[in-house]
Structure formats: C-alpha cells, structure tokens
Amino acid sequence: xxxxxxxxxxxxxxxxxxxxxxxxxxxxxxxxxxxxxxxxxxxxxxxxxxxxxxxxxxxxxxxxxxxxxxxxxxxxxxxxxxxxxxxxxxxxxxxxxxxxxxxxxxxxxxxxxxxxxxxxxxxxxxxxxxxxxxxxxxxxxxxxxxxxxxxxxxxxxxxxxxxxxxxxxxxxxxxxxxxxxxxxxxxxxxxxxxxxxxxxxxxxxxxxxxxxxxxxxxxxxxxxxxxxxxxxxxxxxxxxxxxxx
Amino acid sequence: xxxxxxxxxxxxxxxxxxxxxxxxxxxxxxxxxxxxxxxxxxxxxxxxxxxxxxxxxxxxxxxxxxxxxxxxxxxxxxxxxxxxxxxxxxxxxxxxxxxxxxxxxxxxxxxxxxxxxxxxxxxxxxxxxxxxxxxxxxxxxxxxxxxxxxxxxxxxxxxxxxxxxxxxxxxxxxxxxxxxxxxxxxxxxxxxxxxxxxxxxxxxxxxxxxxxxxxxxxxxxxxxxxxxxxxxxxxxxxxxxxxxxxxxxxxxxxxxxxxxxxxxxxxxxxxxxxxxxxxxxxxxxxxxxxxxxxxxxxxxxxxxxxxxxxxxxxxxxxxxxxxxxxxxxxxxxxxxxxxxxxxxxxxxxxxxxxxxxxxxxxxxxxxxxxxxxxxxxxxxxxxxx
Numbered sequence: 008x009x010x011x012x013x014x015x016x017x018x019x020x021x022x023x024x025x026x027x028x029x030x031x032x033x034x035x036x037x038x039x040x041x042x043x044x045x046x047x048x049x050x051x052x053x054x055x056x057x058x059x060x061x062x063x064x065x066x067x068x069x070x071x072x073x074x075x076x077x078x079x080x081x082x083x084x085x086x087x088x089x090x091x092x093x094x095x096x097x098x099x100x101x102x103x104x105x106x107x108x109x110x111x112x113x114x115x116x117x118x119x120x121x122x123x124x125x126x127x128x129x130x131x132x133x134x135x136x137x138x139x140x141x142x143x144x145x146x147x148x149x150x151x152x153x154x155x156x157x158x159x160x161x162x163x164x165x166x167x168x169x170x171x172x173x174x175x176x177x178x179x180x181x182x183x184x185x186x187x188x189x190x191x192x193x194x195x196x197x198x199x200x201x202x203x204x205x206x207x208x209x210x211x212x213x214x215x216x217x218x219x220x221x222x223x224x225x226x227x228x229x230x231x232x233x234x235x236x237x238x239x240x241x242x243x244x245x246x247x248x249x250x251x252x
Numbered sequence: 253x254x255x256x257x258x259x260x261x262x263x264x265x266x267x268x269x270x271x272x273x274x275x276x277x278x279x280x281x282x283x284x285x286x287x288x289x290x291x292x293x294x295x296x297x298x299x300x301x302x303x304x305x306x307x308x309x310x311x312x313x314x315x316x317x318x319x320x321x322x323x324x325x326x327x328x329x330x331x332x333x334x335x336x337x338x339x340x341x342x343x344x345x346x347x348x349x350x351x352x353x354x355x356x357x358x359x360x361x362x363x364x365x366x367x368x369x370x371x372x373x374x375x376x377x378x379x380x381x382x383x384x385x386x387x388x389x390x391x392x393x394x395x396x397x398x399x400x401x402x403x404x405x406x407x408x409x410x411x412x413x414x415x416x417x418x419x420x421x422x423x424x425x426x427x428x429x430x431x432x433x434x435x436x437x438x439x440x441x442x443x444x445x446x447x448x449x450x451x452x453x454x455x456x457x458x459x460x461x462x463x464x465x466x467x468x469x470x471x472x473x474x475x476x477x478x479x480x481x482x483x484x485x486x487x488x489x490x491x492x493x494x495x496x497x498x499x500x501x502x503x504x505x506x507x508x509x510x511x512x513x514x515x516x517x518x519x520x521x522x523x524x525x526x527x528x529x530x531x532x533x534x535x536x537x538x539x540x541x542x543x544x545x546x547x548x549x550x551x552x553x554x555x556x557x558x559x560x561x562x563x564x565x566x567x568x569x570x571x572x573x574x575x576x577x578x579x580x581x582x583x584x585x586x587x588x589x590x591x592x593x594x595x596x597x598x599x600x601x602x603x604x605x606x607x608x609x610x611x612x613x614x615x616x617x618x619x620x621x622x623x624x625x626x627x628x629x630x631x632x633x634x635x636x637x
Contacts, residue, residue, distance in 0.1 A: 058631040063546060084550050091548020102543050106265040107253075114253035116547045127253060163547070 016069035044216030095164030099176035110144035154185025259560035280522025281573025287511035307464035344484030356384035363454035376450020393430030400429035526617035545630035558622035566614025570607035
C-alpha cells in the first residue's frame with residue numbers, strides 16, 4: 008500500500024473572476040521510503056502542494072491519504088496531532104525560534120510529548136548528533152551559520168522520528184558547500200527509511216531524489232526517475248553523495 | 253522544553269513589552285489598593301474619633317425651648333427647670349430590639365446651685381456609665397462618692413477649691429474628691445456628684461434631665477435605635493448625636509464611591525493596556541506561532557503559552573501593585589497626617605484581592621489575543637508554504 012496517496016487534489020484561492028487554481032486535479036502516490044523532488048517555475052503550485060501535504064492547507068477538492076488516514080477528514084486539532092506524529096518540516100528560511108538555543112529549538116516538537124525533560128534532551132541531542140551539531144547545542148540561531156541553521160531545522164524535523172519529511176527549498180539560502188552538506192543529510196535520512204518530499208528549484212538538488220515530479224500552472228505535467236547519467240557530473244557535489252547512484 | 257519555558261523565555265526576550273504590560277497592571281492595582289487603603293484608614297480614623305466622642309444618642313425632655321449647647325453640640329430643648337424624664341422609664345431602653353448594641357446609658361440630672369455666692373450648674377450622673385460615655389475625662393483625685401463632688405477644671409479654678417477641700421451645697425457638707433483636667437467643653441464649668449445625691453440636693457427625686465446613650469460600633473443602626481428608644485419613651489425626644497458628624501461620614505461615603513469609580517476606570521485602562529500590548533505581541537509573533545502550529549501544537553497549546561505569559565506578568569503586577577499602593581498611602585499619611593499613618597496597615601485580604609484582581613484583568617485582557625494566536629493559519633503565518 009502506498010504511503011501517501013493524493014487523489015484529484017485541487018486548491019483554489021479567491022472566488023469569481025479572481026479565482027486562481029494553485030493546484031488542479033493532481034493525482035499521485037508516494038511509497039514509503041521514497042525521496043521525491045517537486046520542481047517547477049514560480050507559481051507552479053509547489054508550495055501550495057507542500058502545504059496541503061503538510062496538513063496546513065485544506066484542499067478545495069480531492070483527498071489526501073497517509074497510511075490510509077484521510078488527513079483532511081480529521082478535525083483541526085487531530086490534524087495538529089497528525090503533523091506532530093507523522094510529519095517533519097524543513098523550511099527554506101529555517102524558521103528557528105531566535106530566543107531558544109539550538110537544543111531548545113530541536114526540542115520544540117517534543118513540547119507536548121509525554122516524556123520528562125531529560126528524555127526530551129536526550130532525543131534532541133541524538134537528533135543533533137545525526138546532523139553533526141551536537142557541540143553547538145548551547146548556541147542561539149544567530150550565533151551559527153546559515154548551513155548550520157538549516158541542519159538544526161533538519162534535526163528539529165526528525166526529533167520525533169516522523170515517517171515523512173517535507174522540505175521546502177531546504178538549500179535555497181545556502182552556498183554550495185552547505186547545500187551539499189544538507190543534501191547528504193537528507194540522503195542519509197532517506198536511506199534510514201524516511202519518506203522525503205522536497206520542493207526545489209535546483210536541478211542539482213533534484214538529482215538526489217529518486218523521482219521528480221514537475222508542476223506547471225498547478226498541474227502535474229511529468230514525473231519519473233532521473234537517472235544519474237542524465238545529470239552532468241560537474242553539477243554533482245561528489246559522486247558518493249548522490250542518493251541514487 | 254515546556255509551554256511554560258517558551259512563555260518565560262519570550263517574556264524575558266521581549267523585556268520592553270513585558271515591562272509595559274507590567275507597568276499597566278502595577279499602576280492599576282496600586283491605584284485601587286491606594287484608594288481603598290486611604291478610605292479604610294480615614295474610616296478608621298473617623299470611627300476612632302466617634303468612639304472617643306462617647307455618647308451618640310441623646311434623650312431630652314420634649315420642650316419648645318430654644319436650643320442650648322452641651323458639649324459643643326446643638327441638643328434641642330434642654331430646660332432643666334421644667335418637666336424631666338422619669339428615671340423608672342429608662343428601664344425600657346434595655347428592652348428595645350437592638351439593646352445588645354447599647355454600651356452605656358448615662359442619665360443626667362441637672363440643676364443650679366449656689367456655692368460661695370456663685371451660681372453653678374450641678375450635674376448628677378452615673379459615674380460607671382461615664383467611663384464609657386466620657387472616655388476622654390482625666391480625673392485628678394478620685395471619682396466622688398455620695399457626699400463628694402468632682403469639679404470641672406474651670407469651676408475648681410474659679411471657686412479656688414482643691415482635692416479634699418470642703419464644699420457646702422445647700423447647707424450639706426461635702427468634699428472635693430477630684431478635679432477634672434480641662435476638657436474644652438461645658439464639663440469644665442460643672443460640678444458633678446452621684447445621681448442620688450444630686451436628686452436630693454436638687455429636690456428632683458426619681459427624675460433625670462437628660463440621658464446620654466452610647467451605642468457600640470459605627471455600623472450599628474443608630475437611626476433604628478433612636479426610633480426604638482423613642483417608642484419606649486414617648487414623652488422624651490430622642491436623637492442621634494451622630495447627625496453632627498453625619499456630614500463628615502457622608503463626605504467619606506461620597507469619596508468612597510468616587511474612589512471606587514476611579515478604581516474601576518483605572519482597572520479598565522490597565523486591562524486595555526494589556527489587551528493592546530498582547531495583540532501587538534501576537535502580531536509580531538506570527539511566524540513563531542506558525543512554526544508552533546506547523547510542528548503540531550494544538551490551538552489550546554498556543555493559547556496556553558499566551559495565558560502563561562499573562563498570568564506571570566499579572567501575578568508580579570498584583571504583588572508589586574499592592575506594595576506600591578500600600579507604600580504610597582503610608583508615605584502620604586506620614587507626610588500629611590502623621591497620626592493617621594498608623595492606621596495604614598498591611599492587609600492580607602486586600603493583598604489577596606489585589607493579586608486576584610490583577611490575575612483576572614490580565615487573563616481576561618489576554619483572552620482575545622490568545623484566541624487570535626490560536627486561530628492563526630500556519631501556512632499563511634509561515635509564508636514560505
């Protein structure tokens with residue numbers, strides 16, 4: 008059974024003459040453990056699709072199922088629970104809380120969890136270890152680099168061990184070195200079983216994905232695997248870093 | 253990381269806004285506490301003076317005579333050469349409904365006598381009742397027995413009499429048992445003796461000229477007691493001396509009501525300050541709240557964070573506001589009315605009330621901002637999604 012199922016999904020903003028179909032009649036499935044890239048020009052509907060997959064934007068039509076759960080059939084509070092248990096978000100602009108330390112930011116998804124402070128700290132430290140930032144747990148986001156901020160955001164996304172990671176332009180604000188670091192990290196998480204849906208403008212980053220869906224004008228216009236040989240070696244950040252080599 | 257941790261860290265980070273909210277609450281609470289403390293202290297002072305005043309009900313024979321003064325007060329008609337009150341009728345006072353509120357009943361028989369060619373007013377009184385009715389009396393010597401007298405200060409000076417010296421009243425040999433310290437009232441010009449002795453000397457057996465009654469506490473129903481006593485003594489005129497100070501009490505009541513009105517307005521403004529500042533804070537934290545919601549915070553979790561912030565500031569505001577209000581009132585009295593400063597006391601009930609009021613205002617004012625924060629659409633809040 009597919010992990011994620013999207014059926015006839017549409018999202019329309021506005022009404023009457025000012026109506027805009029950000030996503031239109033989309034159908035796809037994503038299996039557990041897949042790494043899917045979502046590409047398209049600005050305004051193609053990528054972010055809208057990701058917000059719908061993130062249970063934060065009720066579609067105008069269609070269904071969104073995760074492991075058989077009709078996500079938008081849940082109440083708003085249950086959708087919050089669903090996000091906490093099933094999803095991890097990695098945002099383009101990191102969206103870390105500026106007055107919390109790195110460790111506290113990673114612990115944030117555990118705020119409502121039924122565990123004591125020591126357990127929460129242990130899990131957060133483990134997540135920081137995965138992203139290689141366990142030594143910077145006391146720092147504030149303003150005291151670390153952009154790449155490190157993004158890695159903290161990844162740690163926060165995985166601290167609850169969610170089966171699905173949603174990443175919106177995770178390398179959009181990073182230089183090439185940090186981009187490579189973050190993409191390596193995502194690959195490692197994918198190898199460990201996480202299902203990843205990543206929105207990206209970057210063909211280089213989409214090369215890490217096992218499958219790429221291309222959107223245009225709110226529609227899914229193509230999807231398929233991008234074989235490694237189809238990508239120019241000069242754009243790959245070290246051959247060993249490519250997930251599907 | 254708990255919701256409380258997030259709330260406290262946010263308060264610490266936004267010190268300016270936190271201080272602004274705190275200042276609003278502190279000023280509101282301090283104003284209320286200060287006004288209530290002031291009015292309470294003033295009420296105590298006036299009550300204290302009322303108690304010092306002694307009698308607050310006067311019973312006099314019904315008469316058409318013009319008013320005379322006694323003790324600096326306008327009494328109505330006291331004609332001591334005309335009809336008096338039967339002493340036996342006074343037993344009826346003990347049978348009124350509010351008899352338990354009566355502290356003392358002091359009958360007085362008055363009459364003029366001649367001592368060494370001088371006309372002096374002789375008053376026969378119940379010296380036991382006088383202890384309650386005239387607590388300001390200071391006696392050099394002792395209170396008189398049956399053949400003794402107590403001289404007012406002026407009387408002693410004018411007659412040139414001192415303690416233990418003999419004095420003849422209507423050919424009856426008596427001695428001076430004591431001399432009153434000056435009271436500044438008509439008492440300074442009287443001679444006092446026991447009721448029985450005075451009734452014999454004045455040839456007024458079984459009658460009294462007037463009766464002073466002390467009713468306990470300021471909350472007792474003086475007007476009702478006047479009506480009840482009037483019923484028992486239909487031939488006498490009963491009136492509340494409290495009428496003399498009623499003007500002051502009414503002023504205090506007016507001030508009390510005014511202070512409550514001002515307090516209400518100040519509390520309302522304090523609540524508005526909290527509301528507006530919290531609304532601004534919620535708008536500033538749009539992205540942050542979006543993150544909370546995106547990572548799985550329920551609406552109630554977001555509201556709880558807002559309420560915790562409000563509760564912490566309100567609790568601090570309540571305590572500081574009470575201390576500031578109490579301190580300002582005490583300082584004000586020390587500077588302007590030192591004697592009354594001791595009436596301004598730390599009041600645990602008022603402190604608890606101040607804290608509760610601050611919490612109620614803070615939490616009520618935060619309800620709408622908390623609701624707004626919880627309703628925020630996470631995808632719009634984060635913008636990148």
